[in-house]
Every structure is written in C-alpha cells, then in structure tokens.
Amino acid sequence: MADKPFPSQAEDFNEWYNQLVLKAELADYGPTRGSMVVRPYGWTLWENCQAALDKRFKATGHVNAGFPMFIPASFLQKESEHVQGFAPELAVVTQAGGEELTEPMVVRPTSETIIGHMYAKWIQSYQDLPVLINLWNSVVRWEKRTKLFIRGTEFYWQEGHTAHATEQEAQEETLRMLGVYTDFARTEAAIPVIPGLKSQQEKFAGAENSYTIEGMMGDGRALQSATSHYFGQRFAKAFDIQYVDRDNTLQYAWTTSWGLSTRMIGGIIMVHGDDQGLVLPPRLAPYQVVIVPIWRSDEERDLVFEEVTKLQAELSDYRVRIDRREGHSPGFKFNDWEMRGVPLRIELGPRDIANNEIVLARRDIPGREGKQSAPRSAAAGIVGELLDTIQQHLYDRALAKREERTATPTNYSDLKDAIEQGFARVWWCEQADCEDAIKADTGASSRCIPTEQEPGNATCIRDGRPATRMAIFARAY
Amino acid sequence: MADKPFPSQAEDFNEWYNQLVLKAELADYGPTRGSMVVRPYGWTLWENCQAALDKRFKATGHVNAGFPMFIPASFLQKESEHVQGFAPELAVVTQAGGEELTEPMVVRPTSETIIGHMYAKWIQSYQDLPVLINLWNSVVRWEKRTKLFIRGTEFYWQEGHTAHATEQEAQEETLRMLGVYTDFARTEAAIPVIPGLKSQQEKFAGAENSYTIEGMMGDGRALQSATSHYFGQRFAKAFDIQYVDRDNTLQYAWTTSWGLSTRMIGGIIMVHGDDQGLVLPPRLAPYQVVIVPIWRSDEERDLVFEEVTKLQAELSDYRVRIDRREGHSPGFKFNDWEMRGVPLRIELGPRDIANNEIVLARRDIPGREGKQSAPRSAAAGIVGELLDTIQQHLYDRALAKREERTATPTNYSDLKDAIEQGFARVWWCEQADCEDAIKADTGASSRCIPTEQEPGNATCIRDGRPATRMAIFARAY
Numbered sequence: 045m046a047d048k049p050f051p052s053q054a055e056d057f058n059e060w061y062n063q064l065v066l067k068a069e070l071a072d073y074g075p076t077r078g079s080m081v082v083r084p085y086g087w088t089l090w091e092n093c094q095a096a097l098d099k100r101f102k103a104t105g106h107v108n109a110g111f112p113m114f115i116p117a118s119f120l121q122k123e124s125e126h127v128q129g130f131a132p133e134l135a136v137v138t139q140a141g142g143e144e145l146t147e148p149m150v151v152r153p154t155s156e157t158i159i160g161h162m163y164a165k166w167i168q169s170y171q172d173l174p175v176l177i178n179l180w181n182s183v184v185r186w187e188k189r190t191k192l193f194i195r196g197t198e199f200y201w202q203e204g205h206t207a208h209a210t211e212q213e214a215q216e217e218t219l220r221m222l223g224v225y226t227d228f229a230r231t232e233a234a235i236p237v238i239p240g241l242k243s244q245q246e247k248f249a250g251a252e253n254s255y256t257i258e259g260m261m262g263d264g265r266a267l268q269s270a271t272s273h274y275f276g277q278r279f280a281k282a283f284d285i286q287y288v289d290r291d292n293t294l295q296y297a298w299t300t301s302w303g304l305s306t307r308m309i310g311g312i313i314m315v316h317g318d319d320q321g322l323v324l325p326p327r328l329a330p331y332q333v334v335i336v337p338i339w340r341s342d343e344e345r346d347l348v349f350e351e352v353t354k355l356q357a358e359l360s361d362y363r364v365r366i367d368r369r370e371g372h373s374p375g376f377k378f379n380d381w382e383m384r385g386v387p388l389r390i391e392l393g394p395r396d397i398a399n400n401e402i403v404l405a406r407r408d409i410p411g412r413e414g415k416q417s418a419p420r421s422a423a424a425g426i427v428g429e430l431l432d433t434i435q436q437h438l439y440d441r442a443l444a445k446r447e448e449r450t451a452t453p454t455n456y457s458d459l460k461d462a463i464e465q466g467f468a469r470v471w472w473c474e475q476a477d478c479e480d481a482i483k484a485d486t487g488a489s490s491r492c493i494p495t496e497q498e499p500g501n502a503t504c505i506r507d508g509r510p511a512t513r514m515a516i517f518a519r520a521y
Numbered sequence: 522m523a524d525k526p527f528p529s530q531a532e533d534f535n536e537w538y539n540q541l542v543l544k545a546e547l548a549d550y551g552p553t554r555g556s557m558v559v560r561p562y563g564w565t566l567w568e569n570c571q572a573a574l575d576k577r578f579k580a581t582g583h584v585n586a587g588f589p590m591f592i593p594a595s596f597l598q599k600e601s602e603h604v605q606g607f608a609p610e611l612a613v614v615t616q617a618g619g620e621e622l623t624e625p626m627v628v629r630p631t632s633e634t635i636i637g638h639m640y641a642k643w644i645q646s647y648q649d650l651p652v653l654i655n656l657w658n659s660v661v662r663w664e665k666r667t668k669l670f671i672r673g674t675e676f677y678w679q680e681g682h683t684a685h686a687t688e689q690e691a692q693e694e695t696l697r698m699l700g701v702y703t704d705f706a707r708t709e710a711a712i713p714v715i716p717g718l719k720s721q722q723e724k725f726a727g728a729e730n731s732y733t734i735e736g737m738m739g740d741g742r743a744l745q746s747a748t749s750h751y752f753g754q755r756f757a758k759a760f761d762i763q764y765v766d767r768d769n770t771l772q773y774a775w776t777t778s779w780g781l782s783t784r785m786i787g788g789i790i791m792v793h794g795d796d797q798g799l800v801l802p803p804r805l806a807p808y809q810v811v812i813v814p815i816w817r818s819d820e821e822r823d824l825v826f827e828e829v830t831k832l833q834a835e836l837s838d839y840r841v842r843i844d845r846r847e848g849h850s851p852g853f854k855f856n857d858w859e860m861r862g863v864p865l866r867i868e869l870g871p872r873d874i875a876n877n878e879i880v881l882a883r884r885d886i887p888g889r890e891g892k893q894s895a896p897r898s899a900a901a902g903i904v905g906e907l908l909d910t911i912q913q914h915l916y917d918r919a920l921a922k923r924e925e926r927t928a929t930p931t932n933y934s935d936l937k938d939a940i941e942q943g944f945a946r947v948w949w950c951e952q953a954d955c956e957d958a959i960k961a962d963t964g965a966s967s968r969c970i971p972t973e974q975e976p977g978n979a980t981c982i983r984d985g986r987p988a989t990r991m992a993i994f995a996r997a998y
Contacts, residue, residue, distance in 0.1 A: 082587035110559035135617040141663030186618030
C-alpha cells in the first residue's frame with residue numbers, strides 16, 4: 045500500500061532503503077535478532093536471480109547437490125585462517141534430541157570444511173576430477189550490524205565448490221565464475237559491476253586469492269556483490285583431498301569456491317531505486333508488466349476486465365499482473381506499482397478500447413515523458429521492445445552515474461574528496477599497513493584491483509611505494 | 522561403478538536399499554549423526570520433483586517465500602500438542618557470536634510457529650486473505666533411527682502454509698493439496714498412492730485432521746509419502762492470527778499446512794527398483810536416455826562419437842547422457858547405467874551406423890525382451906513413445922503389485938496374515954486403544970482411512986465396535 049510516505053534518497057538514503065524494503069513487501073524482520081523473512085515478492089525476485097544463475101552454472105558444467113547445515117565444530121579448526129575468520133560469527137548447536145552433544149555442531153557459515161571432508165572421500169583418482177558442485181542454501185553468520193538483504197544473521201545464497209587436478213584449471217575456474225557473476229550482474233541485474241582482485245586484507249578467510257564484483261550504490265558507496273575464491277591446495281591439505289594422477293603419484297587437489305547471495309537484491313534496490321520506490325530490471329522483475337484496468341460503471345468494468353484478460357493472454361511471453369482490485373483509484377494503483385518497481389504499466393479504459401489503443405508508462409522514466417500510446421494490435425511487440433529498452437536504459441544510466449562518481453585522484457588529499465563522492469581509482473602499493481592508513485583517514489577500503497588494467501609503473505597514492513596496478517577505493521556496505 | 526555387488530531384494534531388502542543408495546551415488550552419510558549428503562545424481566532427481574511440484578503449487582495460486590531457520594524456543598510452547606510432538610526431537614542453538622543466548626533458538630523442525638508469528642503481523646483484514654505461501658527448505662528432527670532419504674536428522678522438503686477467512690476454504694485447501702500430491706505421485710513418480718485421512722493417533726502434532734498419501738514399497742511395507750494438515754483455528758488462536766471481516770468483526774483465521782520431502786526419493790527407489798538397481802520413472806529421471814557408443818578402433822570411435830553427438834542433438838527434447846568413457850567395456854557401461862536406473866539405453870556402433878539403425882533397451886524390461894532396434898531416422902519419435910510407455914508400465918506394474926499384496930480380511934487372525942504380506946483393508950472402529958492393540962499384535966499401524974470409501978455400516982475387525990469406514994493397516998517405514 046502506498047499510504048505511508050518514506051524518506052527521499054537525499055533526505056536519508058539508509059532509511060529510504062530500510063522502509064522501502066518493508067513497504068514493497070520484499071522482506072520483513074524475523075523474530076530472532078538480525079533475521080529476515082523474505083516475502084513472496086522478494087522471493088520471486090530471488091527465484092528469478094536463481095534461474096538466471098543456475099542456467100549459467102549448468103552451461104559451464106556444474107551440478108547441484110545438498111549438503112548438511114550442521115558441521116562438527118572441530119572441522120572449522122582444520123584450516124587456520126578459515127577458523128580465525130569465521131569463529132567469531134558462529135551459531136552453535138549444543139543440545140539435540142534432549143541431550144547435550146559430546147561434540148557441538150556449528151550451523152554452516154559457509155561449507156568449505158564439510159565439502160573438504162566429503163571430497164576427500166569421493167576423490168581417489170584423476171578420473172574423479174574435476175568435481176564441479178554448487179549448493180543453493182542459507183548460511184548463518186552472527187553479525188552485529190544487520191540490514192535487510194545486505195547483512196543478516198542468516199542469508200540465502202549459492203556456494204559453488206570445485207576441485208581440480210591442476211593449479212591452472214583451478215585458477216581458470218575461479219576466473220570463469222567471476223566472469224559468470226559479472227555477466228549475470230550486468231545482463232540480468234543491469235548493474236555495471238567492476239570485476240577484480242581483493243587485497244590480501246579483504247580476501248576470504250582461507251583463500252590464496254579472492255575475486256569480487258563491486259557495484260556502486262545510489263549513494264556512491266560500494267557493494268561487494270559476489271566473490272570467487274582460489275584456494276590453491278590449502279583446503280586440500282587441511283582435509284586430505286588427494287588423488288592418484290596419471291603417473292600413479294598421489295597429489296593434492298586444487299580447489300575453489302564462489303558465491304552470490306540475496307545481498308544482490310539489496311544491490312538492485314540501491315542501484316536503480318528512486319524517490320518513488322523500487323525500479324526493477326525487466327529481466328528479473330517478478331512482474332514485468334502491470335495492467336491497470338480503468339472503469340467507472342459496472343458495465344465498463346465488465347467490458348474492461350474482458351479486454352485486459354485478452355491482453356494478458358497476448359502477453360503470455362511476459363510476466364504480467366492485472367490489478368483488478370476494487371475500492372482503489374487508478375491513481376492509487378499507479379503509485380503502488382511504481383513503488384513496487386514494475387518496469388512497465390499498461391492502462392486500459394473504455395476510451396482506449398474504443399480507440400483500439402493502449403497506454404504504456406515506463407517506470408524508469410516517470411511522468412509524461414515515459415508515457416506513450418500504441419495500437420492495441422501491436423501490444424506484444426511493443427511490450428517486448430520497451431522491456432529491452434528499459435533494461436538497457438537502467439544499465440546505461442547506472443554506468444553513467446558510476447562514471448560520474450568515479451574519480452582518478454593523483455594526490456592523497458584529492459583521494460579524500462573522491463571518496464566523499466564515490467569511487468576513487470588510484471595507483472596503490474597493495475600493502476596492508478597502507479590499506480589500514482587509508483581506512484583510518486577516509487573510511488574507505490580497497491574494493492578491488494580491477495581485472496582490466498592499463499599497464500603502468502607508478503607510485504602509491506599514499507606512501508609513494510612502487511605501484512604496478514590501480515585499485516578502487518570506496519566506502520562500502 | 523558396478524564393481525561391488527549388493528544384496529538382492531529377497532536376501533535383504535533393507536541392505537539392498539542402503540547399499541544401492543550409496544552405490545548409485547544418490548546420497549552419502551554426512552559427518553554428524555544421522556545426516557545425509559544428497560549427491561548430484563540424487564539432487565537432480567529432487568530438482569525434477571521440485572519442478573513438477575512447484576508448477577502445480579503455482580497453478581493452484583501459491584507463491585514461495587523464505588523463512589528463517591531459527592525459531593525462538595518459546596514459540597514452540599504456544600500450541601500444546603505441537604510442542605509435545607516436536608520437543609523430543611529439537612536441535613537447540615544456545616551460543617552465537619561467541620556469547621550464550623538469553624533465549625535459546627531451535628532449528629525449525631517445521632515452521633508453523635514462526636509462520637503463525639509472521640501471519641499475525643501481516644494479516645489484518647479479510648482483504649489480506651487467503652495467504653498461500655510455500656517454502657522450499659530443510660528441517661531438523663533429531664530422530665534416533667535414521668535411514669538415507671527415509672528418516673534423517675535433517676531433510677529437504679517443501680512446507681506450504683495457508684491462512685483463510687473460512688473453515689470451508691481451509692478444508693478445501695487441505696484436500697486440494699492432498700489432490701496435488703496424489704497427482705504428483707501417480708503421474709510423475711509412477712507410484713499408485715492411496716490418499717486418505719490419518720487416524721487421530723497418527724496425525725500431525727497440532728492438527729485437527731491430517732491427510733496422507735501412502736505408497737506400498739517393494740517389500741510390502743507402507744511409506745507415508747506426503748501429508749496435508751487442517752488446523753482449524755488452533756494455530757490462529759495460539760499466534761493470534763486475526764482479521765477484520767466484511768462486517769467489521771474480528772475473527773480468527775483458519776490455517777493449513779502440507780509437505781512433501783526427499784523421502785519421496787526413498788519411495789521411488791523402493792517401489793520401482795529391482796535386483797539390478799534403480800528403476801527411475803522417465804518423468805523424473807536425471808537422465809532419461811543414456812547413449813552408449815560402441816567402438817573398437819580409434820577410427821571407429823571417431824565415427825561413432827560423431828554420430829552419437831548428432832543423435833543427442835536430435836533428442837534435445839529429452840535429458841540425454843552420452844557415456845564416452847574410455848577403458849570400460851560396453852557391458853560394464855550397460856550394467857552401470859542399469860544400476861543407476863536410466864529408463865532407456867541406446868546402443869550405437871559402426872554396424873548400426875551402416876544399417877541406419879539404433880538399438881534401444883528398456884530398463885523396466887531387462888534382457889532381450891526389452892530390446893528392439895529402430896530406424897535411425899525415427900529415433901526421436903520412438904524415444905518419446907518408449908519413455909511414455911515405460912512411465913505407464915511402471916505405474917501399472919506397481920499398482921498390480923500393490924493390489925496383489927492388499928488383502929481384505931474379515932477376521933482378526935486373517936488380519937495378521939494380511940499384514941505379513943502387505944496392506945490390509947479392514948472395517949475399523951477408529952479408536953486409539955484399538956490401534957494400540959493392533960500394533961502390539963501385528964506391528965502394523967493404521968496408514969489411512971482412504972478418501973474413496975464405499976458406504977457401509979459394519980463392525981471393527983478387532984473389537985466388534987461399530988465401524989463406518991475402512992482403513993488400511995500395514996507395517997510402515
């Protein structure tokens with residue numbers, strides 16, 4: 045319902061987001077601290093993300109499986125960096141079936157350890173490799189600061205876990221999945237993410253290298269939107285994943301993992317949304333088109349309802365919702381579906397029927413400018429074209445905004461200003477002490493060292509140490 | 522791999538099952554007690570079940586959502602029968618984020634309580650009803666006796682939860698979903714289940730009435746394969762789910778829930794499997810067709826590989842796997858895919874190519890009888906027909922077996938014999954003390970009071986009390 049107002053983005057971006065998520069019925073707060081209920085509208089958005097990703101995973105040779113949520117607490121200890129990273133956030137089951145457990149179980153914060161345990165059992169020979177498994181599930185991390193979709197005590201995601209016979213194959217897999225995420229974010233979510241390498245400080249606990257896609261939100265801050273990790277032989281050694289190679293020699297496998305979560309939904313909201321509410325990319329929107337029938341008398345209603353039913357049937361290639369609610373004005377419904385971000389609205393009343401016309405209104409261009417009428421007979425074709433146009437427009441607009449808010453400062457005081465605005469792209473020494481110093485000075489962390497680099501040989505923006513690559517610094521969610 | 526033998530069904534049905542599940546790589550034991558890893562082959566079977574069910578849920582107006590796995594322990598106390606039923610099996614999180622929790626959280630054994638909590642918040646008016654939500658997730662029940670897919674400490678399922686304005690609507694919903702399950706089991710899983718009402722003793726903890734679909738396994742025992750529960754206003758009163766009706770009066774809602782789990786996979790294995798291994802129904806099988814190329818020389822291999830690739834492209838309407846493995850004989854591959862239950866095998870060698878033929882072998886009819894050759898050009902048509910034929914044959918065969926092993930005894934000593942064989946269909950008084958006595962005497966419980974009844978007025982098979990309906994008794998998994 046579009047009855048209570050919410051703050052504008054300029055007034056309070058944070059509260060704009062929090063209230064919009066509730067109001068659009070994407071999600072609600074659950075009864076335990078930091079938990080989230082994803083409501084049907086939000087879940088359908090997630091299902092559409094899942095379908096688009098799952099297709100890409102299967103096209104690259106992966107298969108899905110189901111792994112237990114409980115992991116023996118001792119498993120976490122086996123990889124030293126991994127346990128340091130996750131121990132503070134674990135939820136622990138100490139009782140089950142009315143008895144105290146002899147060994148507590150943790151609820152998975154991520155599944156590398158239990159995957160390692162099972163892969164060690166399944167992998168014997170080079171013929172068993174590669175293993176390319178993905179899991180769709182939820183994981184638990186007891187975070188202090190929570191925010192719907194962005195950071196919660198439980199969140200939904202997929203986690204891919206692969207094992208390979210060679211270092212090269214594992215590295216290729218890590219980058220292949222980074223590419224899959226980049227393509228998904230750009231093509232489906234219309235978010236111009238920047239793929240790149242995480243700094244050693246920002247990488248996943250237990251990884252040799254972590255890659256990320258970073259998006260810029262409407263307030264200029266960064267959102268780490270998916271990650272892909274190269275483990276080398278660390279987990280293989282911790283869990284004894286060994287195979288006999290073609291020369292009959294025992295070798296450790298090389299492993300990777302990669303994940304994308306419901307956090308992506310937060311990204312979609314914060315990249316495309318405006319003061320009227322959500323703006324959903326057509327390829328992922330639960331409803332791509334809402335038809336609002338307009339009538340005054342019962343007679344008109346019958347006429348119009350019949351016509352919108354026919355129209356919906358003609359639009360069967362698209363996800364179409366008809367708003368037949370009584371007791372709400374067309375204006376109320378326009379606002380309501382605008383708030384919910386439906387990409388395209390079709391208005392249809394008796395006059396339109398008489399004229400053999402429909403009226404189409406684009407969500408991405410509010411007001412008269414985004415409105416057009418079209419011949420009734422051309423509806424399906426025009427809807428298809430407009431949805432493509434909107435999808436592309438959202439991407440282009442987000443890219444233009446990102447470029448506008450990305451600076452390439454060349455001295456340290458300009459870096460601080462750049463970060464106030466958005467992303468700063470700078471030559472950087474990649475040293476941990478330098479990252480700490482920049483964070484203390486600006487509140488920004490290194491988001492990534494973009495995959496696309498122009499070769500260069502420069503000095504670090506802060507300390508003048510040698511720098512061979514540029515990094516993106518920004519404040520982050 | 523088809524290298525280690527497993528017992529025949531006659532030798533040891535239980536071990537036949539346990540070893541086959543592992544050998545066919547459907548699932549494996551996880552590291553914590555009673556836990557299960559569903560491997561890709563088993564998970565794909567589950568995904569196919571999910572797709573077939575989800576389509577039916579959406580066609581009947583339901584939407585999916587995501588609810589937290591953690592429930593405040595106090596929620597379970599609110600419905601007295603519910604807590605009695607589930608308290609002994611709960612897994613409890615007592616620590617999180619390094620601290621002892623002030624209120625422990627249980628890992629959901631089922632979600633009625635947290636659903637009740639949220640529905641109370643979301644439902645205000647009759648206009649908010651019905652709420653028709655389904656969840657795909659996993660739940661935890663700390664069972665003592667576990668068996669892969671059949672009973673575990675964690676299992677995958679869907680749980681539908683609906684709220685309605687009237688008693689009648691809620692009752693209709695309960696039976697509608699029983700109908701959906703019956704159709705799914707018969708049409709997709711080829712299992713001739715019997716839908717019916719659970720006795721008051723066997724019903725879900727907290728339900729007014731529970732309905733079930735019961736299948737007969739290959740050893741004559743029953744498997745409760747899905748359930749649909751009518752709650753009346755019990756959960757609405759426990760969680761305060763109230764709405765203002767059209768007359769502006771505050772009313773409690775009427776609720777239902779219904780679920781089907783990975784247990785169905787156990788049913789598919791035990792209904793259709795034979796001494797060679799799995800026999801999967803074509804509509805759910807991960808691979809509907811396996812193509813085994815046959816070659817001797819490298820030259821032949823190149824020729825045959827080219828041809829099977831073309832054949833796979835022609836069969837793009839089906840889920841087809843080509844077994845290109847080197848170093849295994851065709852005979853080994855035939856056995857291997859038979860063990861894994863692929864409905865249809867196509868053999869293709871140089872001679873077949875020369876003759877413009879393919880050889881097809883049906884999994885449901887082993888040996889020469891199930892083998893036929895067909896013109897190469899007719900492959901797609903014949904595959905489609907054969908898959909339909911196999912699907913129907915599996916159903917018919919399971920139905921014939923069930924009927925053969927179902928008796929209608931008229932005196933109590935015959936009841937005991939009937940139960941040794943399989944199902945007993947008897948006039949029954951429906952009293953708890955009588956159910957206890959029958960269980961003590963025969964090991965059988967009432968499986969259901971079938972929905973389809975011929976009207977009658979008789980006396981209970983055990984105690985001569987009045988009986989108006991017949992019930993199915995059987996030993997059960």
